Amino acid sequence: MSKKNLKNNIERFRIASRAYSDASILMHEAIARTAGLSGTDHKYLGLILQHQELTAGDISKLTGLSTGAVTGFIDRLEKKELLERQFTKDDRRKVIIVPNTENIMRLLQPIFDDLQQKTTTLLASFSEEQIQVIERYFTGATRIMQETAANLNMNQ
Numbered sequence: 001m002s003k004k005n006l007k008n009n010i011e012r013f014r015i016a017s018r019a020y021s022d023a024s025i026l027m028h029e030a031i032a033r034t035a036g037l038s039g040t041d042h043k044y045l046g047l048i049l050q051h052q053e054l055t056a057g058d059i060s061k062l063t064g065l066s067t068g069a070v071t072g073f074i075d076r077l078e079k080k081e082l083l084e085r086q087f088t089k090d091d092r093r094k095v096i097i098v099p100n101t102e103n104i105m106r107l108l109q110p111i112f113d114d115l116q117q118k119t120t121t122l123l124a125s126f127s128e129e130q131i132q133v134i135e136r137y138f139t140g141a142t143r144i145m146q147e148t149a150a151n152l153n154m155n156q
Contacts, residue, residue: 025039027115028042028043031108031111031112034111035107035108035111036080036107037077037080040073041073041076041077044059044063044065044073045077045082045083045099045104047059047062047063048083048097048099049099049101049104052098052099053086053096053097053098053099054096054097055094055095055096055097056070056071056074056095056097059073059074059097064149064152064153074097080103081100081103082099082100082103082104082107083097083098083099083100084097084098084100085097085098086098
């Protein structure tokens with residue numbers, strides 16, 4: 001591939017990637033508003049769902065938020081009955097944050113149904129080989145973003 005073609009491909013990719021990122025942020029903000037959440041609370045709730053249970057300190061490390069901001073986040077979502085604080089049996093001073101999966105699904109599933117159906121239809125239009133390439137890109141890009149965030153958080 002010539003340098004001119006490579007430069008053109010990189011620029012086209014950056015434009016498409018930026019448009020995808022912007023659309024994702026705007027969509028998740030709209031989903032959050034529809035669900036009565038802030039965009040940040042919605043995304044961090046998703047992170048907690050992936051881990052099933054975390055301490056406030058774990059959430060702080062995962063997100064880069066201060067412990068005070070994490071406490072506020074937990075308070076807001078606990079009030080909406082989307083999370084709950086549970087004491088551990090071994091050490092009652094240690095509090096585990098547990099998602100209320102049933103309430104979260106009741107709130108978010110109706111909003112995500114159409115999105116999931118359209119995404120499934122789009123994926124069905126790709127070959128297995130193409131899906132593997134797309135998956136490889138997202139996996140690699142995710143790792144790069146995680147490393148970047150970790151490095152930035154360490155410098156704060």
